[in-house]
Amino acid sequence: MPEYNSSRNAGGESHGKRTGKLLAVSDLHAGISDNQAIVAGIHPQFDDDWLLVAGDVGEISTDIERTLKLLANRFAKVVWAPGNHELWTVPKDPVQLRGEPRYRYLVERLRSLGVVTPEDPYPVWEGPDGPLTIAPLFVHYDYSFRTDPTLTKEESLARANDAGIVCTDEYMLDPTPYSSMDDWCRARVAYTEKRLAEVDPGVPLVLVNHYPLVPDPTHVLHYPEFAQWCGTQLTGDWHRRFSTAAVVYGHLHIPRTTWYDGVRFEEVSIGYPREWRARGLVRGTLREIFPDWEQR
Numbered sequence: 001m002p003e004y005n006s007s008r009n010a011g012g013e014s015h016g017k018r019t020g021k022l023l024a025v026s027d028l029h030a031g032i033s034d035n036q037a038i039v040a041g042i043h044p045q046f047d048d049d050w051l052l053v054a055g056d057v058g059e060i061s062t063d064i065e066r067t068l069k070l071l072a073n074r075f076a077k078v079v080w081a082p083g084n085h086e087l088w089t090v091p092k093d094p095v096q097l098r099g100e101p102r103y104r105y106l107v108e109r110l111r112s113l114g115v116v117t118p119e120d121p122y123p124v125w126e127g128p129d130g131p132l133t134i135a136p137l138f139v140h141y142d143y144s145f146r147t148d149p150t151l152t153k154e155e156s157l158a159r160a161n162d163a164g165i166v167c168t169d170e171y172m173l174d175p176t177p178y179s180s181m182d183d184w185c186r187a188r189v190a191y192t193e194k195r196l197a198e199v200d201p202g203v204p205l206v207l208v209n210h211y212p213l214v215p216d217p218t219h220v221l222h223y224p225e226f227a228q229w230c231g232t233q234l235t236g237d238w239h240r241r242f243s244t245a246a247v248v249y250g251h252l253h254i255p256r257t258t259w260y261d262g263v264r265f266e267e268v269s270i271g272y273p274r275e276w277r278a279r280g281l282v283r284g285t286l287r288e289i290f291p292d293w294e295q296r
């Protein structure tokens with residue numbers, strides 16, 4: 001087993017070994033007071049640790065900025081992929097932009113803090129098990145993770161409505177200037193596919209997205225109807241098509257590790273207090289993505 005210091009290390013090298021970890025978290029929901037203590041307790045182990053934040057930092061723009069600024073001041077690099085909650089426009093937010101303009105606003109604000117966004121060049125992790133290209137994605141969802149594929153989108157949404165399962169996005173998330181979330185999703189998929197195709201295939205990718213790129217993780221949802229707000233079939237082969245070392249996602253609030261086609265998928269969410277109190281933070285607050293001890 002390689003040597004790593006258990007305490008915080010001030011340098012990138014320890015006894016000739018590269019140190020630093022690629023850590024991940026999502027769904028901090030930092031606007032909730034009980035979750036703020038969790039955020040306050042997030043620290044790197046090594047000065048050169050990177051942190052991947054896979055969306056749902058919060059809803060209010062000032063909460064999002066404050067949280068990511070705190071983390072950016074602690075970690076060598078913070079990489080962010082937006083969740084649906086960041087894109088909500090809630091009445092008490094001083095920023096009332098909607099849809100794509102809101103996303104662009106957040107990108108500019110977070111860039112100014114040194115946070116890497118889906119609009120920036122993909123950074124390369126040079127730590128243990130590297131190099132790895134870290135790709136934060138924003139591809140959204142298009143209602144295609146339907147429990148019954150024979151239904152149209154409208155029929156599937158109507159069935160979910162009848163069951164009392166309607167994602168709050170339907171009230172808080174405006175796809176402006178696109179005519180629908182589907183259109184916004186397709187535009188994001190086209191943009192992201194082009195960028196991923198330009199990545200050096202000799203350097204494996206870590207894909208960071210709020211939603212799982214494949215539908216399989218949604219099969220364990222307590223409310224199956226919720227799956228249609230959880231991703232798009234358009235990304236279903238990305239972990240095979242592009243050279244992928246791991247996929248990091250959240251949104252489901254079901255933290256676990258699964259494998260699809262030999263690729264490791266890590267759901268790294270914290271979730272709401274009622275959820276993390278019920279299950280306990282049994283995997284810790286941060287998930288270690290690399291170095292990957294399991295493969296040693």
Ligand SMILES: [Fe+2]
Nearest residue numbers: 027056251271
């Ligand atoms: Fe969430």
Ligand SMILES: [Fe+2]
Nearest residue numbers: 056083084251
């Ligand atoms: Fe979410």
